[in-house]
Amino acid sequence: MLKNINPLWWQNGIIYQIYPRSYQDSNNDGLGDLQGIISRLEYLHWLGINAIWLSPIYPSPMKDFGYDISNYTDIDPVFGTMANFDLLLSAVHRMGMKLILDFVPNHTSDQHPWFLESRSSRDNPKRDWYIWNDPAPGGGPPNNWLSVFGGSGWEWDEHTGQYYYHGFLKEQPDLNWRNPEVQETMFNILRFWLDKGVDGFRVDVMWHMIKDAQFRDNPINPGYRAEMPTYDQLLPVYSTDQPEVLDIVFKMRRVLDEYPERVMIGEIYLPIQRLMIYYGDKNNGAHLPFNFLLLSVPWEPVKIAAAIAEYEGALPPGGWPNWVMGNHDRPRISTRVGSGQAKVAAMLLLTLRGIPTLYYGDEIGMRDVPIPFDEVQDPQGLNMPDKNLSRDPCRTPMQWNAEMNAGFSESKPWLRIDKNYTLNNVDRQKADHYSLLNLYRKLIRLRTGEPALNIGRYIQVCADDQAISYIREIEGSSRFLVVLNLSHRPYYFKTTQKTLSGRIEISTLPEMEGMITQGTIELDGDQGVVIRLDQ
Ligand code: GLC
Helix, strand or coil: CHHHCCCCHHHCCCEEEECHHHCCCCCCCCCCCHHHHHHCHHHHHHHCCCEEEECCCCCCCCCCCCCCCCCCCCCCCCCCCHHHHHHHHHHHHHCCCEEEEEECCCECCCCCHHHHHHCCCCCCCCHHHECEECCCCCCCCCCCCECCCCCECEEEECCCCEEEECCCCCCCCEECCCCHHHHHHHHHHHHHHHHHCCCEEEECCHHHCCCCCCCCCCCECCCCCCCCCHHHHECCCCCCCCCCHHHHHHHHHHHHHCCCCCEEEECCCCCHHHHHHHHCCCCCCCCEECCCHHHHCCCCHHHHHHHHHHHHHHCCCCCCCEEECCCCCCCCHHHHHCHHHHHHHHHHHCCCCCEEEEECCHHHCCCCCCCCHHHCCCHHHHHCHHHCCCCHHHHCCCCCCCCHHHHCCCCCCCCCCCHHHHCCCHHHHHHCCCCHHHHHHHHHHHHHHCHHHHCCEEEEEEECCCEEEEEEECCCCCEEEEEEECCCCCEEECCCCHHHCEEEEEECCHHHCCCEECCCEEECCCCEEEEEECC
């Protein structure tokens, strides 16, 4: 049955996330820009990815580095102009790739003209575009809701004598999505970009968009520990993931459906069962609610196998799976699992069912870079300095070559570059047939050409204290066995099943490629193999 499926582009590809500020600087101001990205498209084409997601590029005071937008239909001068954007879009399309933009509907910048109007007086027509409330009866904030970035979620406005709500920075006031004018305006912004030919959106903090109509207090989190972000002191059951948010998601999806083959991806950090609801009961929600399991699952075979099974088991009929290995908010995979396991992690990401999202730089094993305290930029790090929560370490400039500033810029970069860049960079890894980069490329190629690896069934074979193994197959077509040794010790994959004999198609130790396997397969520590099974 799966054989006859003709997947759409977003069901059959690999998404690559670019953090534009850190990818490539073209005008030597130390900040990445659109022209820089254009100059690197050849590389992305060579790598074989088919969709690029850009973190926000709109005008912004950059309090949260672009996630605080002051104009939704223009380009920030740091990144270039609308003409640069149009060039980028057409160049991406010319190369047969797609472009996905970041859409940040939950909040704007406090410098957005809408908010300036909203805060100008209580009877301003835009007052209700944001979330304003009177102080609590005894004084103080209207309720106990907290900001993700630390402190109360409410900010006092002296001028109009009310508080406004901000789930993130106080410079990021939350829009009131219960207001129909807000909805229509935001949908028209989607249309503006869709009309230009943008292929889809990654929707920022989708589960935050609607809040409890009664503004009830959030309950205390009994599992809170001192090292956790202060936001986790409460369970955000009234400030996020409200049932009515789905109506908004469905409406948003209908806007995308006015255009052919566009994709809507939702950024949603929720337990799996809740996440699945965002697909919509008729697959009328997000095409891809981001699956973040691999960002946090302990790197242990049994736990990873359980996470995969939990996800596969919870997917609604027709819901398309996806897997994320890194993003601009979380520690990098190489740092999390160690450089020895980086190749195994690549093999896992690119052999699971559904669409993988790859974070820029992970393909060369970029690590979290320690940033001295006096250079920290990220507001999350600055606001909770004793908790080591800065996201700067995973946002450092791309390491292209061994030249000045890793080929990123001729000026001092906005964030320091990993000191290992002369040894670890794209140029060097390109030239090394056995590099992580070339492994990524090989895996991407194999996956793109083999529907079994993309849409084929996932069947777990075994998970023990060292390794995980599974089959990907389309009956009557190709079958692959993937064995991943997550430990540093040798591993012996034993099977008596004749059906598991085949030929190693890709190995993290390339000298094993082409080997015929039958019976026991001996793997080195940190080794993974993709075996093409005999029929
Ligand atoms: C999302 C973004 C993050 C940003 C936050 C507020 O989680 O990924 O970078 O800080 O939303 O917009």
